[in-house]
Amino acid sequence: MKYYIYENKWAEDFEPLSLTRPAFDLRCGPFTFLERLFKLIPDSADVSLIVRENLVNLAREMYPDLEVNPDDIKHGIWLLGNVFWREDDLKQITKTSSEIFQSEDMQIGANLSQQEGNDWMNAGGPVSADLQLDLATTKLDSLPVNYLWEILQKIPWTMAEDTRHFLKRNEIVNSNQNLQVINPSNIWIEESNKINPAVVIDASKGSVIIEKNVEIGSFSYLKGPLFIGKGTIICPHSQIKESVLGPVCRVGGEVAGTIIQGWSNKAHDGYLGDAFLGEWINLGAGTNNSNLKNNYTSVKVRVNGKVIDTGSLFIGSFIGDHSKTAIGTQLNTGTSIGIGCNIVSKEFPPRFIQPFTWFMNGKHVSTKIETFIKTGETVKSRRGLSFSAAERELYRSLFVQK
Numbered sequence: 050m051k052y053y054i055y056e057n058k059w060a061e062d063f064e065p066l067s068l069t070r071p072a073f074d075l076r077c078g079p080f081t082f083l084e085r086l087f088k089l090i091p092d093s094a095d096v097s098l099i100v101r102e103n104l105v106n107l108a109r110e111m112y113p114d115l116e117v118n119p120d121d122i123k124h125g126i127w128l129l130g131n132v133f134w135r136e137d138d139l140k141q142i143t144k145t146s147s148e149i150f151q152s153e154d155m156q157i158g159a160n161l162s163q164q165e166g167n168d169w170m171n172a173g174g175p176v177s178a179d180l181q182l183d184l185a186t187t188k189l190d191s192l193p194v195n196y197l198w199e200i201l202q203k204i205p206w207t208m209a210e211d212t213r214h215f216l217k218r219n220e221i222v223n224s225n226q227n228l229q230v231i232n233p234s235n236i237w238i239e240e241s242n243k244i245n246p247a248v249v250i251d252a253s254k255g256s257v258i259i260e261k262n263v264e265i266g267s268f269s270y271l272k273g274p275l276f277i278g279k280g281t282i283i284c285p286h287s288q289i290k291e292s293v294l295g296p297v298c299r300v301g302g303e304v305a306g307t308i309i310q311g312w313s314n315k316a317h318d319g320y321l322g323d324a325f326l327g328e329w330i331n332l333g334a335g336t337n338n339s340n341l342k343n344n345y346t347s348v349k350v351r352v353n354g355k356v357i358d359t360g361s362l363f364i365g366s367f368i369g370d371h372s373k374t375a376i377g378t379q380l381n382t383g384t385s386i387g388i389g390c391n392i393v394s395k396e397f398p399p400r401f402i403q404p405f406t407w408f409m410n411g412k413h414v415s416t417k418i419e420t421f422i423k424t425g426e427t428v429k430s431r432r433g434l435s436f437s438a439a440e441r442e443l444y445r446s447l448f449v450q451k
Contacts, residue, residue: 050143051125053166054083055099055175057156061353063131064195065369065387066310066327068404070445071100071108073130076310077213078207079202079258079276088214089136101176103446106186122166127175131194133203133210138189143154149186155193156180173327196352197325197367198359204291205255208274212237212256224231235273245285255291266301284316295328297432306340306363307378310370312432324365327388327427331373333343338380340365351401359383369404371425383450388447390422404451418448 060072066276067075080088090096097116100108108117126142128134131187132152142150142160150158156179161169169180194200201237213292230236235252238259240310245267249255255274259265263277266285271277276293283289284301292304296310302318309326317334324338340363348364366380369388374380381397385405388412398408403449405421407414409416426436 050091050094051123052094052096053099053122053125053127054086054096054130056101056131057129057175057179058130058197059178060101060176061114064194065367065385065404066197066325068388069107069327069370069443070111071098071130073098074111075131075200076293076308077133078204078293079211082132085211086128086130086134088211088442089134089139093279099175103443107443110437110439122163122170125161125166127159127161129155129167129175129193132157132191133194133207134191137190138191141189145187145270147184149180150181150188150189152189152191152193154333155195157189157191157193159184170327173215174404196350196357196359198323198350198361198364201323202309202361204293204306204308205274208256208258208276208293212258215258235426259267260296278311282316301342307365311442322365322369323363326368327370327372329371329425330368333374333376333378335376336374336378336380338384339382342382350383351385371421387451389416389444405448415451418445421448 054073056072060067063072063075075082077085097119098108099111099118105118128337136184139389140156145160147165148160149156149161159180160264165182168182171423172178196207228244229249232252236250239261243264245265247267248265249270252273257271257275258271259277261291262280263283266283266287268285269283269287272290274291275289278296281294281298282299287301288303289300290305292306293308294300295309297312298309299314299316301316303320306323310328311359313326313330315321315332319336321338322340345362347358347360347362350364364383366384368386371388372386372390376394378392378394379397381400384401386392387406389405390402391397393409402408405416407416419451422436422441429436
C-alpha cells in the first residue's frame with residue numbers, strides 16, 4: 050500500500066520549530082509524529098513525504114530512505130502528519146476508496162486514485178490548499194493539532210497511548226542506594242543507564258520511560274508521565290515532571306509540562322514550564338520562564354504573523370533551533386523566540402523575537418548569517434556532528450526571508 054504523509058498549508062503555525070523541520074518531525078511524546086505513524090501503519094508500507102519546497106533538500110537528508118515530493122503520484126492513502134492518529138481510523142481508511150477524511154472541521158487524510166492524487170498535486174498539493182475534489186467525506190476520531198501548545202496539552206494522552214510500544218521493562222526495586230520508585234509496574238528503564246543514589250521515580254500519575262545511556266543525578270525527582278531520550282543527562286537536584294525530553298539533552302533545575310525536541314541544554318537551576326524547545330538550544334544559568342499571568346487570564350501568543358488566544362492559563366515559552374539565553378534571563382508568559390537568537394537582557398525581553406536576532410538590553414541587532422553558521426558548526430562539532438549543506442541552504446534562505 051502506498052502512503053503519502055504530508056504537511057498542509059498551516060505548517061508554519063508551529064513556528065518557530067517548524068521553520069527548520071517538517072511539521073510531522075515535531076516530537077509529540079516518546080516519538081515524533083512521523084515515528085509514531087510508522088508504528089501504526091504496516092511495515093510493508095511504501096511511504097513518500099510531501100513537504101514545503103524550502104524543506105525538500107533537508108527532508109531528503111533527514112529521511113534518505115524515503116521519497117520526498119515525488120513527481121510520480123500513485124493510488125494511495127494520504128495522511129496529514131500533525132495528527133494524533135488512532136490505529137482503528139487508519140484501518141478504516143484502507144478499506145475505502147476516493148474518500149476524504151476530516152476531524153475537528155479539518156481535512157486530515159484521503160484515499161485517492163492516481164488521477165485524484167495527481168490533480169491535487171497539480172493544483173499545488175496539500176502544502177498549498179485543501180483537497181477540492183467532490184468526494185465522499187467521513188469524520189474520524191483522530192485529533193489534529195494546529196499549534197505547539199496543543200501538543201504540550203496532549204503529553205498525558207500520548208504517553209498513555211504510546212507506552213505500549215516499549216515492550217521491554219527492566220525490573221526495578223527500591224535499592225540500598227536509596228532509589229525510591231512509586232508504581233514500578235508503570236516504569237520502563239532500558240539497559241546501560243546510570244541512576245545515582247537518592248533518586249525518586251514517581252509513576253503514580255503516568256508512565257516513566259527512560260531510554261538507553263541516560264544518567265540521572267542524585268537527589269532528583271522524576272514524575273510521570275515522563276519520557277527521557279537516549280543519551281540525556283539529568284543533573285543532580287532536578288525536578289522533572291510531566292515532560293518529554295528528546296535525545297542527548299542536559300537538563301537541570303525544574304522542568305514541567307515541557308517538550309525538548311533534542312540536542313539541547315538547560316543544565317542549570319531555573320524553571321521551564323509549559324514550554325516547547327527545538328534543537329541546539331542553550332539556556333544560561335538561572336533562565337526562567339513564566340507560565341501563568343498574574344490576572345489568571347488566557348495567554349496570547351504571536352504565531353506566523355497572527356496573535357492567537359491559546360485559551361489556556363498555562364503557557365510558557367517557544368524557542369527555535371540554535372537560540373541561546375544568557376545567565377539570569379527572565380522570559381514572560383507566552384514568549385516566542387525565533388531560530389538563531391541570542392538573548393542578553395536584565396529585564397523581560399519582548400514576547401516575540403524574530404529569527405537571527407541578538408536582543409541585548411533593549412536593542413534588537415540582526416546577526417550575520419556567516420557568523421551564525423560558524424557558531425552552528427562549532428556547536429554541532431562538539432557532539433560529533435556536522436552542519437550539513439542542506440542546513441546551510443535552509444538557514445540562508447530563512448535569513449533572507451526574515
